[in-house]
Amino acid sequence: MEKSFDNGSPLFSVRQLSVALPAGMDRQFAVENLSFDLAAGEILCIIGESGSGKSVTAHAAMGLLPRALQITKGEIVLRGQNLLTQSPETLRQLQGRTIAIIFQDPLSALNPLMTIGAQIIEVMESHNVGDAPSRRQKMLSLLDEVGLPEPERMQHQYPFRLSGGQRQRVMIAMALTLDPDVLIADEPTTALDVTTQAQILKLIRELQQRKAMSVMFITHDFGVVEEIADRVIVMEKGKMVESGPAQRVLRHPQHPYSRKLIAAVPRLQQQARTRNALSPQVLEVKALCKTYRSDSGWFSRSREVTALNKVSFSLKKGETLGIVGESGSGKSSLGRVLLKLLPADSGEAIFDGRDILPMSESAFRPLRRWIQMVFQDPFASLNPRHTIGTILSAGPLALGGMSQTEVKRKAQQLLSLVGLEPSAWERYPHEFSGGQRQRVGIARALMFDPVLLVADESVSALDVSIQAQVLALLKEVQEKTQVAMIFITHDLRVASQVCDEIAVLYKGEIVEQGTPQAVFQQPKHAYTAQLVASIPGEASAIAS
Missing domain, CATH: 3.40.50.300 (P-loop containing nucleotide triphosphate hydrolases)
Known part of the structure; x- marks a missing residue:
């Protein structure tokens, strides 16, 4: 049953708000003639x-707009006070x-x-x-x-x-x-x-x-x-x-x-994806362990936290393995260990026929281009002093084999594929919304034509329409290149759509593994059942 509110005396109001964008942007206003009331x-x-003006509206209400964005007209009224005129x-x-x-x-x-x-x-x-x-x-x-x-x-x-x-x-x-x-x-x-x-x-x-x-x-x-x-x-x-x-x-x-x-809202997929049983193996992980240790200080005791405990799985060419679990379960640690951004304590990770875990950085460097990662936090993983063009082109140019013109052409094609305007090439990360920055991160990873792609919450910051577009893009790239993908996510609906296999990670251990349909429709572990029961809005289909 819907609530009723007294709209005659709203607690918070936005009235005819317009916020201008700097010259040269893809449109004149970030927010244009926006009005709404919020009752107690x-x-x-x-x-x-992403980029529709949602966060700009929030930041304007808090007095936190950057200087590049100018409020040209309107009011933001809280308990009768216009926040835009306050000291x-x-x-x-x-x-x-x-x-x-x-x-x-x-x-x-x-x-x-x-x-x-x-x-x-x-x-x-x-x-x-x-x-x-x-x-x-x-x-x-x-x-x-x-x-x-x-x-x-x-x-x-x-x-x-x-x-x-x-x-x-x-x-x-x-x-x-x-x-x-x-x-x-x-x-x-x-x-x-x-x-x-x-x-x-x-x-x-x-x-x-x-x-x-x-x-x-x-x-x-x-x-x-x-x-x-x-x-x-x-x-x-x-x-x-x-x-x-x-x-x-x-x-x-x-x-x-x-x-x-x-x-574009994702739903739990009911049908399994078609798999090629003859595909060669790209990665085999055996008994991988990682423990974080904090040293004791004057007033504290040393502490150990097990991030990964005997994690084992294999991944074939052209297939996607979904890693799902709560925050802190070890998902991101797994991705970082596989990219050798963190050292493992023990175990094996066989890639291209070689165990990459004991390799030195100099020995691993030739393989690094073939294992790419889309990071969870796009703002922290993009250099704020570099333009998007520099961010996308620096790696391929350093590796050689492509001219600057070829690198730029490929980068602009990828920017278009992930839903960004060509003008993004000259802009800096802070000029984009969170979802747009994540798209830049995906484009950067795909610049190298990787054999193994680790996507750490790669679509979590994206709105549903762009999320659907990026997932379709990843699927298209996978079909064309047969890239193997480890898809780390907390969204079980998305995992069911893009993954061939699901591994449920709980306190560093894989407690359940199988096809998305088997894991989500008939969960065997109590933790998996809890995850499925917590999916927001899944109980009642939207726009049914």
Whole structure:
């Protein structure tokens, strides 16, 4: 049953907002004539493709727009105050206490030189909330609420020591520290596995109901929209093309663009992919082990965390192995060990007939071009001082064999395939949205024509239409080149569509392995069953 809200006195309003883009961009405005209201206790989801203006709207409300983006007209009103006309001092008092944001990219938003506990406490200190003991207790409570293990230990960790999903949970804890009236959630569950995602959505709902908190929820996951939204706004190229109650928009979309987005929503695939039993083996992993060890200090004990424990699997040419599991289960560690970005403790990884794990860097370097990775965090993996053209062309030019003209032609073809304009060649990573940066990462990996591609959450930051396009691209590339792929993901729906085999990783061990249909439709392990049950929106088909 849909909620009813008093739209006569909204808590938060955006009125005729227009934000201009710098000259030379693909359009004049990032956001154009956008208007909507947010009532107390309402959850409003803003949906649109990457670059549609969703995050620009959120950053404008928080007073965090970069200088390159100029607000040309409009108002953003919170409890009767136009935020666009407030002094920096007034905005600082409102930020965190009255209005807070969960950023899309946690690694660039967290201070790398401060522990996560200190960063959460800093929010309370800057607003003079509580004393030292109460702040510490609140911080530990928040870490526990967002599902981070062992808060007493976790508070002393630095952001770089956490997985992508764990960093996102820290961001959520920071935003909820002062129980704000308006919470802007900019893709808050993008990096989270399905079980943690369900936990975070439940937490946000509980806080919203307890405090009549309003939530502006930016997402590209229609499963999340199905779970949490009261109302929906659909944005295309900076303009609102449709709005209304969530069930009406999801079940009976009026605008062609809305129908296109909903049609691209991934579903659990019911049929198995065709496999070639005669394909040669590309990779065989045997009893792979990796343990992280922290040295003891003056006031701390040494600690060991098992990331991989006797992991074994094989992969044939042209096939895709999906690695699924919760954040911190060892998925990304597996990818980094196979690319020799991390040393393994023991085990074998046979590639091209040779065990690559004991190889020196100089011995492995000739093979490196054939094993490529699409990283989970596109902002951290792209050099901020290089243009996209330099990022795509530097590696192939260094290896030789292609002229600069040939490299540029190939790079621009790949940019087009992953849905980016030719003008991207001259731009820098910070000029793109999170989803667009991920597309650059995929194009960079494909520049080398790899034999083995490790895709670490390669489509998690993408909206559903671009996600479908990139998955189709990966499938097309795989059919043409017969590249073998290790597809690391927390989205079981996507895994079921692109993977020939699924390995479920839990606390560093493979607890279940088989075809997607066998694993997801008839799970044998309790952990796998929990993952399937946590898929957002899967219980009721959208636009049925």
